[in-house]
Amino acid sequence: MKNNNGYYGQWGGAFIPEVLYETFQELKQAYTSVRNDESFWQEYVELMATYSCRPTPLTHAENLSRHFNGARIFIKREDLNHTGAHKANNVMGQGLLVKKMGKKRVIAETGAGQHGVATATMAAKFGFECTIYMGEEDVMRQRPNVFWMEKLGAKVVSVTSGSKTLKDAINEAFRDWVTRMDDTHYVLGTVCGPHPFPEMVAWFQSIIGLEARQQILERFGADPARVYACVGGGSNAMGIFQGFLERENVELVGVEAGGKGLASGQHAARLATNDASPGVAQGYKTMFLQNDDGQMLDTHSVAAGLDYVGVSPILTDLWEKGRVRFAGATDDEVMAALDLTMKKEGIIPALESAHAFVQAFKEAGELNRDQAVIINMSGRGDKDIFTIAHAFNDPSWQQFIIEKGAEYATR
Amino acid sequence: MQLVDDIGIRAEKDKDILLMTHIVLGYPSFAVNREVISQMVENGVDLIEMQIPFSEPMADGPMIVKANQDAIDNNVTVADCLEFAAEITVRHDIPFLFMTYYNIIFKYGEEKFLRRAQELKIKGLIVPDISPEEGKAFFALAEKYQIAVIMIFAPTSTAERMKELASYGNGFIYCVARKGVTGRATSFDEEFNSYLERCRRSTRRPLAVGFGISSKKDVDYLTGKADIAVIGTRTIKLVDAEGAAAVGPFIRGLRE
Numbered sequence: 001m002k003n004n005n006g007y008y009g010q011w012g013g014a015f016i017p018e019v020l021y022e023t024f025q026e027l028k029q030a031y032t033s034v035r036n037d038e039s040f041w042q043e044y045v046e047l048m049a050t051y052s053c054r055p056t057p058l059t060h061a062e063n064l065s066r067h068f069n070g071a072r073i074f075i076k077r078e079d080l081n082h083t084g085a086h087k088a089n090n091v092m093g094q095g096l097l098v099k100k101m102g103k104k105r106v107i108a109e110t111g112a113g114q115h116g117v118a119t120a121t122m123a124a125k126f127g128f129e130c131t132i133y134m135g136e137e138d139v140m141r142q143r144p145n146v147f148w149m150e151k152l153g154a155k156v157v158s159v160t161s162g163s164k165t166l167k168d169a170i171n172e173a174f175r176d177w178v179t180r181m182d183d184t185h186y187v188l189g190t191v192c193g194p195h196p197f198p199e200m201v202a203w204f205q206s207i208i209g210l211e212a213r214q215q216i217l218e219r220f221g222a223d224p225a226r227v228y229a230c231v232g233g234g235s236n237a238m239g240i241f242q243g244f245l246e247r248e249n250v251e252l253v254g255v256e257a258g259g260k261g262l263a264s265g266q267h268a269a270r271l272a273t274n275d276a277s278p279g280v281a282q283g284y285k286t287m288f289l290q291n292d293d294g295q296m297l298d299t300h301s302v303a304a305g306l307d308y309v310g311v312s313p314i315l316t317d318l319w320e321k322g323r324v325r326f327a328g329a330t331d332d333e334v335m336a337a338l339d340l341t342m343k344k345e346g347i348i349p350a351l352e353s354a355h356a357f358v359q360a361f362k363e364a365g366e367l368n369r370d371q372a373v374i375i376n377m378s379g380r381g382d383k384d385i386f387t388i389a390h391a392f393n394d395p396s397w398q399q400f401i402i403e404k405g406a407e408y409a410t411r
Numbered sequence: 412m413q414l415v416d417d418i419g420i421r422a423e424k425d426k427d428i429l430l431m432t433h434i435v436l437g438y439p440s441f442a443v444n445r446e447v448i449s450q451m452v453e454n455g456v457d458l459i460e461m462q463i464p465f466s467e468p469m470a471d472g473p474m475i476v477k478a479n480q481d482a483i484d485n486n487v488t489v490a491d492c493l494e495f496a497a498e499i500t501v502r503h504d505i506p507f508l509f510m511t512y513y514n515i516i517f518k519y520g521e522e523k524f525l526r527r528a529q530e531l532k533i534k535g536l537i538v539p540d541i542s543p544e545e546g547k548a549f550f551a552l553a554e555k556y557q558i559a560v561i562m563i564f565a566p567t568s569t570a571e572r573m574k575e576l577a578s579y580g581n582g583f584i585y586c587v588a589r590k591g592v593t594g595r596a597t598s599f600d601e602e603f604n605s606y607l608e609r610c611r612r613s614t615r616r617p618l619a620v621g622f623g624i625s626s627k628k629d630v631d632y633l634t635g636k637a638d639i640a641v642i643g644t645r646t647i648k649l650v651d652a653e654g655a656a657a658v659g660p661f662i663r664g665l666r667e
Binding site for chain 2: 005015021175179278280
């Protein structure tokens with residue numbers, strides 16, 4: 001990604017407390033040295049091939065394509081990456097960097113819990129001590145991931161300040177880092193935060209787009225007409241978009257959390273609505289959902305991983321330049337798309353990823369069989385079993401929970 | 412009169428060390444803020460930093476985070492804070508500073524904020540999330556409105572970095588006593604002493620030391636080493652536990 005001192009157009013930068021100045025100097029230096037070292041990227045690709053499941057497949061969704069009678073729909077299967085989401089790409093890359101920097105402890109924020117699980121996994125493999133910060137609300141809705149993080153040896157801290165979601169977990173991770181920067185690296189999970197994080201995370205995630213471009217050419221013989229990705233912080237979107245940014249005939253579509261509707265005020269759509277405005281928080285400048293005073297607003301989404309007030313400065317720049325189009329998918333539309341994808345393809349997208357499916361389904365009929373679209377399926381949905389079962393109001397699942405609860409209550 | 416002159420005059424008044432205190436505007440209420448400030452000024456506080464609440468106070472510890480959040484939950488606005496400042500700076504003849512995070516100023520408009528601060532007789536500004544790398548233009552604008560931007564040194568700052576920082580801003584230097592966020596104890600050891608010596612060698616500006624300063628013992632320790640002792644979280648806790656009236660005796664006790 002081209003940038004000027006961490007700025008993408010007018011967005012980005014590094015708004016950090018002085019106590020972290022030297023830590024960022026060290027990080028920038030370490031990152032620059034691996035960025036310029038081809039053998040590091042080879043080591044990274046090798047690790048992802050042998051420890052994770054890269055390259056992940058590009059699946060032709062034939063039944064969905066037939067159902068919508070339009071474009072051929074391809075799905076990039078980041079759900080098959082180890083730990084079940086694209087998050088591992090960034091985390092394993094930063095893990096290799098941490099080894100080079102000689103630090104012994106990693107910390108991370110997590111919303112949906114996928115980045116937390118990936119970080120706990122990486123820490124277990126590389127022998128680092130690990131602490132994960134997670135908003136109290138997200139701990140409640142992503143309980144299975146909390147369980148796995150703890151079993152993987154990480155300490156999970158439930159964050160009770162602010163809105164008790166992703167942004168508050170990020171604040172808390174920074175508070176940890178300013179206390180223990182000497183032995184600790186903060187594995188930021190998305191293409192946000194102070195420079196060099198947006199650039200560095202985008203670099204590790206670019207592996208998605210590199211693979212997807214090659215795969216679509218092999219399978220379809222041409223560029224796709226459109227590429228869809230959900231956007232919380234924006235890391236899976238930046239990952240796949242980088243494979244097609246230079247291809248001007250490919251339209252790039254980011255799908256944000258429409259929550260209870262784009263006009264409801266209860267959503268997390270920064271760029272698909274006029275509700276956000278320029279601001280500086282969490283160490284960087286972007287479009288934030290905030291009030292006139294600059295206080296961040298509460299956001300809402302059925303998907304914890306999209307429930308965030310800010311968005312990648314790189315994506316904001318691409319949006320401003322008209323390169324990426326933004327849309328929103330509501331909670332209800334997400335459940336319908338999820339249901340259809342399971343029934344038609346036997347694939348269970350994460351609630352986050354299902355946002356991208358919604359927009360692709362809305363537009364597939366506008367295109368024809370000679371055109372292809374790619375949906376980036378950023379993660380798998382089985383982590384969301386409690387939320388999805390609740391949203392489907394599934395009676396047999398509810399009975400199971402009631403019985404399990406009774407069993408534990410009598411112990 | 413600029414902040415640096417205020418400090419000079421106060422330092423000549425037979426005081427071994429100056430005291431700066433911190434309040435979070437609107438927490439628990441402006442009425443309590445008013446009383447706490449009176450108690451502070453009547454008992455010899457030399458400077459007061461008034462924090463305009465922000466929803467993402469990244470450099471603060473749990474106590475001040477909660478105070479920020481409660482104030483916002485109680486609908487305290489930036490306009491309310493400015494209005495309160497107008498009243499306070501007229502009533503009390505000591506220098507007042509604003510402390511806040513950059514987004515509050517950015518959203519208000521940098522120049523508009525500085526102009527308003529000057530009108531309100533605010534002498535200085537402490538913004539923990541803006542560095543020279545991001546803030547050069549803002550720092551220059553603050554000079555124009557005679558608002559002293561307080562530069563911050565940290566224990567992790569090298570001598571070279573300190574010299575660079577001290578080439579910006581005005582008034583005094585805020586030396587963060589230790590790593591971490593506000594509201595935890597600081598151990599005053601050899602490492603701290605050598606850090607403070609490094610600060611002293613890097614600038615001729617007065618040095619304020621904050622983070623974890625909570626008792627007469629701490630203030631005594633800093634006397635002779637620093638120019639200003641900063642009491643932050645301690646008085647917020649005190650007001651929560653014992654009410655505003657407890658602030659006066661506490662402040663008086665710090666230099667007795």
